[in-house]
Amino acid sequence: PIVEIEEIVVDTPTFSFEEYLEARTFHLLLTIFYYEGNYEEFFELTEQFGVSPFDLVARMANSLEHAPLEFQRVIDNFVQEGVDELFDTKEECIEWAVQNFAGLVDGTTGGNLLSKYSMIGRFYVFNEGIEFLKASCIEAIGDGLSDPQMEMLDAVVGYLRAIMLHVPFEEDLKRSLRWITRYDVERWRSESYSMPLSSYSFSEVQEYSTSISEDTQAKIISRIRTFGEHPAGLGKFTRTMFATDLRRQVAGRSAENREVQVIA
Numbered sequence: 672p673i674v675e676i677e678e679i680v681v682d683t684p685t686f687s688f689e690e691y692l693e694a695r696t697f698h699l700l701l702t703i704f705y706y707e708g709n710y711e712e713f714f715e716l717t718e719q720f721g722v723s724p725f726d727l728v729a730r731m732a733n734s735l736e737h738a739p740l741e742f743q744r745v746i747d748n749f750v751q752e753g754v755d756e757l758f759d760t761k762e763e764c765i766e767w768a769v770q771n772f773a774g775l776v777d778g779t780t781g782g783n784l785l786s787k788y789s790m791i792g793r794f795y796v797f798n799e800g801i802e803f804l805k806a807s808c809i810e811a812i813g814d815g816l817s818d819p820q821m822e823m824l825d826a827v828v829g830y831l832r833a834i835m836l837h838v839p840f841e842e843d844l845k846r847s848l849r850w851i852t853r854y855d856v857e858r859w860r861s862e863s864y865s866m867p868l869s870s871y872s873f874s875e876v877q878e879y880s881t882s883i884s885e886d887t888q889a890k891i892i893s894r895i896r897t898f899g900e901h902p903a904g905l906g907k908f909t910r911t912m913f914a915t916d917l918r919r920q921v922a923g924r925s926a927e928n929r930e931v932q933v934i935a
Contacts, residue, residue, distance in 0.1 A: 674768040674775060681757060692750055695785075697732045699749055702785060703792035704728065704804060709914045712856060713804060715864045716827050720820060722811045731807045739799035742792070749788040756781070778903045786906040793914055794905060797837040801828060823868050826854040833881050836891075836917045838900055844888050848919065850879045857921045881919035891917065 682688040704710050705724055714724045731738075735746055758764040774780035792800055805828050809816060816824075833850035836843050855871040857879075894908035909917075 672769050672772045674765065674772075674781075676761065676764050676768070678761075692753070693732070695753055696735075696746060696750060697728065699746070699785060699788055699792070700728050700731050702789040703800065704731075707913050707915060709793060710801070710804065710831065711915070712827050712831065712860055713801075713808075716823060716868055717808050717811075719867050720808070720812055720816075722808060727804075727807060727811060730811050731803065734807065734810070737806065738803040739796075741796045742799040742803050745788060745791050745796055749784060752784055756784070782903050783906070787902040790902040790905040790909070794837045794917075795902075797835060798832070801831060819869065823854055826852045827856055827868070830856040833879075834919045834921065836883075836919070838905075840891055840895055840900060840917075844883055844891065848881045850881060850921065852877055852879070879921050882922050883919050887916070 681691045705714065705728060714727070717727055718724070735743060738746075758767065768775060768781070771780055805824065808824065809821075812820070829850055829852060833848040853873050853876055854868055855873065855877075856868070859866075859868050859871045890912065894912065895904070898904035898907045
């Protein structure tokens with residue numbers, strides 16, 4: 672068997688192993704929520720509220736015990752797998768690799784853990800993740816959160832829930848979600864957040880539907896058929912389709928022949 676291994680530093684006299692694991696967790700949260708603009712609209716809004724992306728992600732990393740249980744489990748599994756793939760000697764590592772060679776070949780073990788768990792965080796526990804993101808923002812602002820700010824926060828969260836796809840993709844592609852809002856988040860985004868979201872308020876509540884073009888659906892289904900819908904497969908096809916490509920488009924009212932879910 673031929674395997675690839677790498678030698679890394681996991682602690683120093685001034686950087687403990689526990690701190691190494693904390694840094695890995697922080698990196699995972701950045702990859703799930705911040706990289707590639709996955710939740711760009713949310714971070715733009717929180718910056719307008721005076722909370723920087725770094726401070727928000729750091730708060731999440733320091734309050735994981737308050738995250739939804741499913742999201743906590745993702746982080747715990749990531750940390751545990753990271754520990755399990757560390758060995759004190761090259762010989763121990765090679766011995767383990769020989770014993771687990773079949774899993775290394777089929778990809779069930781030995782892959783890039785950051786890629787694997789960022790896919791799980793984005794697409795498998797999407798609802799739990801955005802719930803945790805919102806709760807962390809509210810906690811960061813504290814008593815200073817006004818009613819209008821809360822309404823804008825709900826508008827952005829509702830927008831992301833309505834447009835972002837998650838697994839199982841083929842089932843999710845069939846749904847057309849309606850988005851009810853007092854803020855034109857779509858226009859705010861298209862104009863590169865040039866003004867505060869408060870400048871994009873409607874005089875009355877508006878309702879939109881969301882849909883996915885047949886071309887985008889075909890691309891997603893083709894990649895699922897090629898790479899699979901497991902985390903390793905998603906990591907491969909999102910190299911050519913970013914997370915921001917895996918979104919519904921805001922359109923008119925929902926078509927009557929599709930499953931509809933209202934996102935307020």
